[in-house]
Amino acid sequence: MNPTETDLRDDASPAITEAHGDAHHAAHGHGSPGDQMFGFVIFLLSESVIFFSFFAGYIVYKTTAQTWLPEGVLGLEVREPAINTVILVSSSFTIYLAERYLHIKQLWGFRAFWLLTIAMGSYFLYGQAIEWSHLAFGFTDGVFGGTFYLLTGFHGLHVFAGVLLQLIMLVRSFIPGNYDRGEFGVASTSLFWHFVDVIWIILFLLIYIWQ
Amino acid sequence: MPGAPNDWQRFFSFSTDHKVIGIQYLVTSFFFFLVGGIFAMIIRGELITPESDLVDRTVYNAMFTMHGTVMLFLWTFPCLLGLGNYLVPLMIGARDMAFPRLNAIAFWMVPVFGTILMASFLVPGGPAQAGWWAYPPVSLQNPTGNLINGQMLWLLAVAISGVSSIMGAVNFVTTIARMRAPGMTWFRMPVFVWTVLAAQIIQLFGLPALTAGAVMLLLDLTVGTTFFDPAKGGDPVLFQHFFWFYSHPAVYVIILPIFGIFSEVLPVYARKPLFGYKVVAISSLIITGLSAIVWVHHMFASGTPGWMRMVFMATTMLISVPTGIKVFAWVATIWGGKLRLSTAMLFALGGLVMFVFSGITGIMLAAVPVDIHVNNTYFVVGHFHYVIYGAVVMGIYAAIYHWFPKMTGRMYSEGLGKLHFALTFIGTNLNFFPMHPLGLQGMPRRVASYDPEFTFWNVVASLGAFLLGMSTLPFILNMIGSWVQGEKAPKNPWRAIGLEWLLSSPPTVENFEELPIVVSEPYGYGKSDPLVSNPDELEVAHEPN
Amino acid sequence: MKIRTILTLGTLVIALALISWWMGEQSYTWFPPQASAESQLIDRLFSFLVAIGTFIFLGVVGTIVYVALFQQAGKYDTSDGPHIEGNVTLEVVWTAIPFILVVGIAAYSYHIYDRISILGPMEHVHGSMAHNMASETPAIAPVSTEANDSNAIVKSEVVIAVKSRQWAWEFYYPDRQVTTAELHLPADQRISLQLTSEDVIHGFYVPAFRVKQDIIPGRAITLKFTPIREGRYRLRDSQYSGTYFAAMQADVVVESDDSYQQWLTDAANQKPTAAYNQAFDEFQRSPGGRIGWQTVQPAPPPLVNYPGKGTS
Incomplete structure (x- = not known):
């Protein structure tokens, strides 16, 4: 070994050695799975700032607005959304189980729990739609109406995107050799789903519990 | 070879080569620089007389709105992304960005939103006229009542620009964190890479706030929500918070890579290492951190409570410390060196001088009692343009001249370059210095007409602006002429130290045949240590053509 | 050496x-x-x-x-400078x-x-800030020159309402129920302006006073200061307010207390007339002749007891 490589080993962080191995992927259109996951995580961090901005706006409006609830509206019904919340949060566990099954190469176990997650996500969306259709106020009814629909709608859009991603991953699980090059698709969909869940918990506390 | 007649098409294709994308960014953004410049000429043409006589007031208002928007979102941002795209993979020893396809998509969104923005000239009611801050309620007024209006298209363009920037930021951060060549440790990265990293982190945490504000404004404007409409219980000041939470750090997104360019260019032409490399590198990240907590200094007169004014005055003052460290480091870098005043060096030094001036006026603006007087006057406009033209555009020119041989394989003309520098330096000062006395005298920004007492300095500024407009001509001539028939450039015409200078000019598609193994610190001027242990294996040997 | x-x-x-x-x-x-x-x-x-x-x-x-x-390096000097990496x-x-x-x-x-x-009564409102930003927000509150001089009698504040709209200033003196298009202030007294806006954000800015305060629609913002020098100054809108933003100016006259009182009395006896308004005037003169885009229409000139001397 020449001094160069000793030098290299002393200074290099694990990321560098990894980058070395991954580098050949780069020229062919997309990064290695490790890079993809890294990129996806920072994307989610950035995405969370949009939600935090909306949350901040909500808090400012709620604490300073002269008229908060529209006329005739007393507050929000909590029971149905609470059930919805339980279902959405539970789906974080089912998607985790699905991932574990995939990890031990039990494809049918994976598909079963994956499908269950999809069902729970879809039920959440359905519950949300029902709630919206029964509300006495619209998005033009003051800043309360605006922020309520903005937050739940923007989050609902993410749930919808998550369900779509899950469907794609489900279909792709039937392609032979789909997981030969890693499980990035499933892992990132699952991470996205946890993200959507955590956002909902904050949202639920802000909108429904803190009334 | 770029410039060869059968090869130019790839610059118009969906290429995933970071070097092609880099040049695509540079050329596209320069086109929009000229567009924004024409708007500026109209603005200065109107202001050469006190009366509103050259164009209608609505046209004038559209001009300064579009001038600001184009110069930021379509010139400085994409131009610096272009430089980053071209240089970062080369500087860290990577074959491309982490996500080349994403890179190409992010670039092609630029002409798309540029077109949307320009298309707003064609809709009834004209383009947005609420300034580039788009403060409601003015931005919500929409006198035509149409759903498709200038402000709406403006918001759409800004939103697409945001998506494109986030894609770019994810790509840059991933590339820098994970694609470095063996031996390229964090503290062996050139400072330009550090500053790009610091700038792109700002994009990641700051831009979503603007997106949030823009979405809410768009909903107010189109579907009738009432977030920012005070007549219906909304809060217009909240938008200002969303806007400045991003748009102040956005200035750092622009200036940080310029700090990187200064740090690259000055050592090469002074033949000395960058003074205090680690401190300069780290201070970029400190600036990133502090930039998230200074935004309210734009709102000292917006009905901000006293305690908030004091807190943000303190943070704003504080951010000048890491910035000052950098300036002193650059001065120490050139001190005792062996300077060669090439065009790139002249631009870097000129930019540095004007940056120092803008830093001092920046401290004045941070002091709340002074700010209350000069806020929203031409003093702020002058300060900002010393930053954005004096430092940023001069820095961009320095970078373009410095890396021109690497990008094109041709040498530029020093004579034309120096003429360009002289015109730019004189024009910039002539144009933007008079704005300071105007502001102190109390001339508000964004006015189409003004009291006759302000005439003298406005005439000077307008003449300076026209000189600046002319100054781009030798540049364009130099770039096109040199690219077509300049002298062939060797690998390393400036005897610079850096991975990109070990490759042929321009580098091949894959950059490195064999990845470099980096064995020493950057900026090893005055020392003869090799930068990499395998300099001869980086490229396949081929006969020079 | x-x-x-x-x-x-x-x-x-x-x-x-x-x-x-x-x-x-x-x-x-x-x-x-x-x-x-x-x-x-x-x-x-x-x-x-x-x-x-x-x-x-x-x-x-x-x-x-x-x-x-x-x-500078000599023409044929290709050597490097000293290798100095830094100095702690x-x-x-x-x-x-x-x-x-x-x-x-x-x-x-x-x-x-x-x-x-x-230095003034503004300090008392600091505590209520968190709950109601609307009513207080000191911008630049006054230095009361009297406060430094214990012999001086502390005079009460002169309260004036400032109404802004696209694109006109209107001043209302509640004590005498006088409306004007020119702002008259007595010298050496604390002035308390109640700033309101009917449409968009405007900015109250008199360069000679070094005071500036944005006027947020839906809020009443108090601005206090003390003019000390007689003369005629300019009030300008400092927050961009749309098409005729630059034309939204008014004169500010600082005069001795005696002439201020006299002026107020004279004004109170005058019948309200329409003041000259540059934005409205420009818009009226060339509704079809403008080669520009559609604009929000300027508000008609305010009817005031005292339209002011300035014509622009």
């Missing part, structure tokens, strides 16, 4: 300091006249900043110019000094701000 270096440096620093001090003194002439008590304090702070800034600018830029002129002492010094400097500047600015805003 060493002594010579120290002497040279010492002379340079002293010369720089003298030039900086001179620039600081010059800076007073860059402003409009000091027509309010606040303006004296603010100009003093600015002068201080100019002096410090001049020193830093000349020091840094002088060094750069010196290096660029006298430390130097780096600590130039981190510490700017840090101390900005802390000092911030403290001095705070001190000035404090003198502007605390």
Whole structure:
């Protein structure tokens, strides 16, 4: 070994050695799975700032607005959304189980729990739609109406995107050799789903519990 | 070879080569620089007389709105992304960005939103006229009542620009964190890479706030929500918070890579290492951190409570410390060196001088009692343009001249370059210095007409602006002429130290045949240590053509 | 040699300091006249900043110019400069000094701000800030010149309502129920303006007073200051408010208490007439002739007891 490589080993962080191995992927259109996951995580961090901005706006409006609830509206019904919340949060566990099954190469176990997650996500969306259709106020009814629909709608859009991603991953699980090059698709969909869940918990506390 | 007649098409294709994308960014953004410049000429043409006589007031208002928007979102941002795209993979020893396809998509969104923005000239009611801050309620007024209006298209363009920037930021951060060549440790990265990293982190945490504000404004404007409409219980000041939470750090997104360019260019032409490399590198990240907590200094007169004014005055003052460290480091870098005043060096030094001036006026603006007087006057406009033209555009020119041989394989003309520098330096000062006395005298920004007492300095500024407009001509001539028939450039015409200078000019598609193994610190001027242990294996040997 | 270096440096620093001090003194002439008590304090702070800034600018830029002129490489000199990577002492010094400097500047600015805003009744409202930003928000509150002089009788505030709309200023004197298009103020008395806007955000800005406050629609914002110099000044809209933004100006007249009272009495006896309004006038003169885009229509000129002398 020449001094160069000793030098290299002393200074290099694990990321560098990894980058070395991954580098050949780069020229062919997309990064290695490790890079993809890294990129996806920072994307989610950035995405969370949009939600935090909306949350901040909500808090400012709620604490300073002269008229908060529209006329005739007393507050929000909590029971149905609470059930919805339980279902959405539970789906974080089912998607985790699905991932574990995939990890031990039990494809049918994976598909079963994956499908269950999809069902729970879809039920959440359905519950949300029902709630919206029964509300006495619209998005033009003051800043309360605006922020309520903005937050739940923007989050609902993410749930919808998550369900779509899950469907794609489900279909792709039937392609032979789909997981030969890693499980990035499933892992990132699952991470996205946890993200959507955590956002909902904050949202639920802000909108429904803190009334 | 770029410039060869059968090869130019790839610059118009969906290429995933970071070097092609880099040049695509540079050329596209320069086109929009000229567009924004024409708007500026109209603005200065109107202001050469006190009366509103050259164009209608609505046209004038559209001009300064579009001038600001184009110069930021379509010139400085994409131009610096272009430089980053071209240089970062080369500087860290990577074959491309982490996500080349994403890179190409992010670039092609630029002409798309540029077109949307320009298309707003064609809709009834004209383009947005609420300034580039788009403060409601003015931005919500929409006198035509149409759903498709200038402000709406403006918001759409800004939103697409945001998506494109986030894609770019994810790509840059991933590339820098994970694609470095063996031996390229964090503290062996050139400072330009550090500053790009610091700038792109700002994009990641700051831009979503603007997106949030823009979405809410768009909903107010189109579907009738009432977030920012005070007549219906909304809060217009909240938008200002969303806007400045991003748009102040956005200035750092622009200036940080310029700090990187200064740090690259000055050592090469002074033949000395960058003074205090680690401190300069780290201070970029400190600036990133502090930039998230200074935004309210734009709102000292917006009905901000006293305690908030004091807190943000303190943070704003504080951010000048890491910035000052950098300036002193650059001065120490050139001190005792062996300077060669090439065009790139002249631009870097000129930019540095004007940056120092803008830093001092920046401290004045941070002091709340002074700010209350000069806020929203031409003093702020002058300060900002010393930053954005004096430092940023001069820095961009320095970078373009410095890396021109690497990008094109041709040498530029020093004579034309120096003429360009002289015109730019004189024009910039002539144009933007008079704005300071105007502001102190109390001339508000964004006015189409003004009291006759302000005439003298406005005439000077307008003449300076026209000189600046002319100054781009030798540049364009130099770039096109040199690219077509300049002298062939060797690998390393400036005897610079850096991975990109070990490759042929321009580098091949894959950059490195064999990845470099980096064995020493950057900026090893005055020392003869090799930068990499395998300099001869980086490229396949081929006969020079 | 060493002594010579120290002497040279010492002379340079002293010369720089003298030039900086001179620039600081010059800076007073860059402003409009000091027509309010606040303006004296603010100009003093600015002068201080100019002096410090001049020193830093000349020091840094002088060094750069010196290096660029006298430390160039010879034509055929391809050697490198000395390999100096840094100097910890130097780096600590130039981190510490700017840090101390900005802390000092911030403290001095705070001190000035404090003198502007605390010397007066404004201090009482600080506590309620969190709950209702709308009603208080001191922008620049007054330095009461009387407060420094214990013999003076503390006079009550002169309360005037300032109404802004696209694109006209209107002033209302509630004591005499007088409406005007020109703002008259008695000298040496604390003025309390109640700022309101009917449409968009405007900004109340009188350069000669060095005061500026955005007017947020839906809020009533109080602005207090003390004019001290008689004369005619300009009020300008400082927050961009749409098409005729630049035309939204008005005259401010500071006069002695006697002539102020006389003026108020005269005005109260006049029948309301339409004041000249530049935005409205321009819009009326050329509705079809404008080669521009559609605009929000200017509000009609306000009907006032005193339309003012200025025609623009």
